[in-house]
Amino acid sequence: MNVAVSRWRNPSALPGFGLSLGFTLFYLSVIVLIPIAALIIRPWSAGFSGFWHVLSDHRVLAALRLSFGGAAIAALINAITGPIIAWVLVRYSFPGKRILDALIDLPFALPTAVAGIALSTLYSTNGWLGEPLSHLGIRVAYNPLGVVLALTFIGLPFVVRTIQPVLTDLSREPEEAAATLGASRFQTLTRVVLPSLMPALLTGATLAFARAVGEYGSVIFIAGNIPAVSEIAPLLIIIKLEQYDYAGASAIGVLMLGASFVLIFALNLLQNWIGERR
C-alpha cells in the first residue's frame, strides 16, 4: 500500500500540524492580512489621480520628506555610533559594563510617549540639555533637528544589537594574521574587522531606518508639529483621520506600507547575501 504523499509538505510522525498551522493562518489573516488588504484597496476610489493628488500636496510632501530624510540621517548617525558602542561592549571590560549593556534596550522597553515627553523636556530651551545648547545658538526642540534626535534615540538599539552577536562570534585570527602581515592596528580595524561587520551594520541601519520612518510617539512631543516644517507623515495620517479624510489618510498609509514592504524585501536580500558569504 502506498502512503499518500502531499506535494507541499513532508509527512511527519509528530501530531498537531493541522491544528497549529490552521490556527496560525487564521489568526494571521484576521489580525494582519485582511486589515492590511483593507488599507491597500482603500485610496483608489478616485483612481490613481486621486491618490497622486493627495501625495503631491505641499504639506504631505514636506511631511514625507521629513519622515524619510530624518530617518535616513538618524540611521546614518546610528551606523557610526552603533559599531563603536558594540565594539566597546564586546571587546573592552570595565566596571558597570553590564548595566550599560542592559540600558541599550531602553528605547525598546520605554513607551514611546514617555521617551517623547522626556526628550522634549530635556531639550526644551529651559531643559537640562536644551538650555546650554540654546546658548550655543542650537535649537533642538520644535525643530526638524528634534525630529532627527528622537529618531536617532529610537534606532540606536537596532544597530548595536545586530552588530554585537557578530562581533562576539568574530574570530580573532584574521586580526592576528593581519598583524603578522605587517598591518597597523588601524589598518586591521578598517580593512579586516569593519568589512566583516558590514552586512550586520547594513542590516542594523536598515532596521533602524524602517523603525524611524513610521515612528510617532517619541517624535510628536519634541517636533512642535509645525505644518510643512516639523510635521511627520504618521502625524499627518492622524490629522487627516480627525478631519474624516479617510482617502487622504489611507493614501499616505499605503505609501508608508509600500515603504515597509520595500524595506522588508531589502532586508531579505541582505540576509541572503549574508547567507551566501558564509
Added chain:
Amino acid sequence: MEKDLTEFVMSLVVDSVAKNFERFPALNGVSLTVPQGAFLALVGPSGSGKTTLLRILGGLEFPDSGTVRFADINWLEVPARQRRAGFVFQQYALFKHMTVEKNIAFGLTVRPRHERPAKKEIHRRVEELLALVQLEGLGKRYPNQLSGGQRQRVALARALAIEPRMLLLDEPFGALDAKVRKELRVWLRALHEKMGITTVFVTHDQEEAFALADLVAIMNKGRIEQYGTPADVRRSPKTPFVAEFLETGPQRNGLLPPHAVGSHPA
C-alpha cells in the same frame, strides 16, 4: 553466534520502499525480510539511506511507495506512538529537563490511565531497567550529569521500558570513544541474546556491524547492495561496491591498528 535462519518466524518484511527528499532520492526501492528476533545491521556510508529506512520502521518518516509489514500487520498504518518500536536516537534525544528515572519512566507514565502501571510498579520497572543497563544509583541525575556512555544506556533503558516490539538503534555508539564503544557493543549483544527482540541497528562502521549482527544489509545510494549473514557477505561480496567497502572498511575503522578504533568522526 551462527543460527539456523529457518528456525525464525518471518517477521519484518520491507518491500520496495522508496523515499525521495526534496532534491535527492533517499531510498530507491529497498526490500528485505528480517526474521523474528534477529539482530540486523544496516551499514553503509553516510547518505546511503540507512537512517531513513530506520526512521520509516520507527514511524518517524513515511515512504513515498512500498510496504512494510511486521508480525503480519501493515506497519505503515500504525502511528509512531502506537508501534512500540523502541527507538534509540543518534544524539540520544534524552529529555534534558527530566532526571534519568523520569526519562526511563516517560513511556509508561504517558499511557492512558487504564493501561498505566501503578506508581510503585513503574518505580520497580525503572529500578530493574537501571540495573539492567548498569546505572544503579544514578536515577536522580540529569542527563547532562552523565558521561556519553551512560547517556547511551539511559536512552536504551528508556526504549526498553515500553516493552518494545522491535528495537531500532541509530548509530548508537557514534558519539562515544573507542573503548566505551567496544564495551557497549559486547553488552548490547548480550542484552539482545537475553531479550530476543528484533533489533535493527544503523552504523557506518562495518567492523561494528559484522561483529554484532546476525544479518547485515550493506547500503549504498538508497539501495541494498547485499543482504545476508556476515559470513556469507564476507565470503562472497556480490558487487564491486561491497568488495571495496569490505576492503577499505577495516583500515578506516581501525581494525588493524586497534588504537585508531572509533577515531573517525561520527
Added chain:
Amino acid sequence: MKRRYPTQDHPLLRLLLTVIAVSVIGLFLLLPLATVFSQALSKGVVAALEALKEPDARSAIWLTLLVAAIAVPLNAVFGVAASWAIAKFDFRGKQFLTTLIDLPFSISPVVSGLIYVLIFGLQGWFGESLRDANIKIIFALPGIVLATVFVTFPFVARELIPLMVDQGRDEEEAATSLGASGWQTFLRVTLPNIKWGLLYGVLLCNARAMGEFGAVSVVSGHIRGLTNTMPLHVEVLYNDYQYVGAFAIASVLALLAIVTLVLKSLLEWHFADEIAATHRH
C-alpha cells in the same frame, strides 16, 4: 615597556572609544530616563502619588492592565502555535510565512491603527452595520485591543521560532515513539524546553502592549476615563501642562521598562542557552 597583544587596541584609542560609548549611552539613554523621574518628583513625592490617585489616572492604569491581559495571552498562544508548525514540520512557503509573521514590526504604529479604522470605523467596511447593531469597536476597548494585538503580534513567535528550530525534533520524536500523545509531548517535553524563551517573549510582548502609543492613539478617541490607556493619558496631561501628573504616570511606565530590562537581562545571563540568541527585535 608593557607588551600589548596584536588584537588589543592602543590605550588611548580604548579610552576614546569608551568615552564615546559611555557618553552616548549616558546622555542619550540615561538622561531622558532621569528626566522622567525628576520631573515627576519636582513637586515632591506626595504630589506625584496624588496624581496617580486621580480617577482618570486610575482608570487609565486599569485599562492598560486589561488590554495587556487580553493581548499578551492571545499572542503567546499564537506564538506557540506558529513556532510549533514552523519548527516541527516541513512544508512549502515556510519562509514566506515567517516573513508575514514579522510584518507588523515593519509597519508604522499609526498605520497599524489606521487599518482597523478603515474596517470598523464609521466610514469603514463594517462601519454602518456595526452602528446599526450598536457595537462599538473603534473608540472603544475592542479597537484598542486589536491595535495592541497587531503591534505586539510577532514578539512571542519570533522568539520561539529560532529557539524551537534550534532544538530540533529529536525529543518530540522520542516522546512519540515512547507512546506519548500530542498534548503529552507538548506539555511534558516541548514546554519545559521552551519555557524561558516563552517567558522572554511574553516579557517583551507585555512591555510593548502596555506602552503602545501610536496605534492605540488612532483607535482610542482619547475619551478620558474611558478609552485612555496610560501612554495616552500621559499625552493628554502633558498637552494640558499638567507636567507632574504626566510625568508621574510616565514614571510608572518607565519603572515597568526598567523592570522589563532587569528581568530580560537576568533571563539572558542565566538561561542564555534556553532563549534564542538572536538579538533582533
